[in-house]
Amino acid sequence: MNEATIDADATDRMLLQRMSTGDRVALSTLYHSYHGRLCRFLSRLTRRTDVIEEVVNDCFWIVWQKSGEFRGDSRVSTWIMGIAYRCGLKALRQHGDEPVEDDALSDDRAPSSDPDEDRELRDWLSKGLDRLSADQRVVVELVYGVGHSLDDVAAIMQCPVGTVKARLFHARVKLRNVLPTLAGESPVMKESVS
């Protein structure tokens, strides 16, 4: 854990402590701090913006209510992401776990001023992630996108570290085989899982 991470966690803990006394300014600060990363994380589970919006608030509703019960066994970010993950799974069970068509995102897409390169990278990633299961997408997002360790991911997904390793491994193998093709290249290596 680097210094920036330690500092961020100390700030989060302080905000949680203040929230446990009913401090709404602290809630507002923490909400804004996590809103973007929660949206991105949950977008790996579903593309439905209405569901993502609902899950973010369900997550923070729990964080607000349980802020006094945070034991500090993990980083605050790990705790919050775990709550978001469970809320997300619950929402998927209620709404169905199939993402809506991309058309539904048209109004919520980033402005068209996005650099072409970024747009191309997004498409490449999106097509690659579509080949993965929801759990594999979540692991990839948590490791590569958020930067969590295997232990953190296991805590968030409430599963053994070995399970996380297996999900990451299979996700990487799939991506290794499809991403070069999606980028117009031939695969770097043939899969030789024996």
Next chain:
Amino acid sequence: MTYPMDTGQDCLRAWEAMPWVLQESASPEQSEWLDYHLVRCASCRAEFEQQTRLRIALSLPTEIQLDANAGLKRLMDRIDAPEREETPHRLRSGSWLTRGLVAAVLVQAIALSALGVKLWSINDAPAYRTLSQVSAPVAPGSIRVVPDASMTLTDWNALLHSLRLQVVSGPNDVGAYTVAPTNSTTTTPQIVQQLRTARGIRLAEPVVTP
């Protein structure tokens, strides 16, 4: 688990190190070793380039643009109105619970009533008697008599008449009658003695009352 490596243990080690080097959580030694390996292994270098691109792609701001302020306002509204939100839920679940309990009580009451009526209507004497249970009252001086199966009814009646006895109960399951004297001029032991000597009587015993 098997790894997609066909170029030796170093490639396996490189494959495992890549995510952690990319997220800068690997040790300096691990990072240096990976750099060293990548210079010499084109396959791992290509894989690492793709992993780097993957990390960059995943670090881009999400396509999904939701208004954090609007979301926060909705959350605050929810916090401000916990009763409004929770109370109907509690009432709904309470009413379901109440309905369930009432239904259960009604079913139990009906079942108990039916059982009571059935038991009351049967009113049979139990087929057993406990040791503490008082047996049916027996007249003083009663005698239990077992006539022989070959004894005719005429002989039986004649015997009872001669000894001034009358049947007060029986025959029971083993063919025993309980007889009682119609007058008190003769004592029970005498009658028992006479019965034992009479033809066709297999057993005669005075009934002993507690």
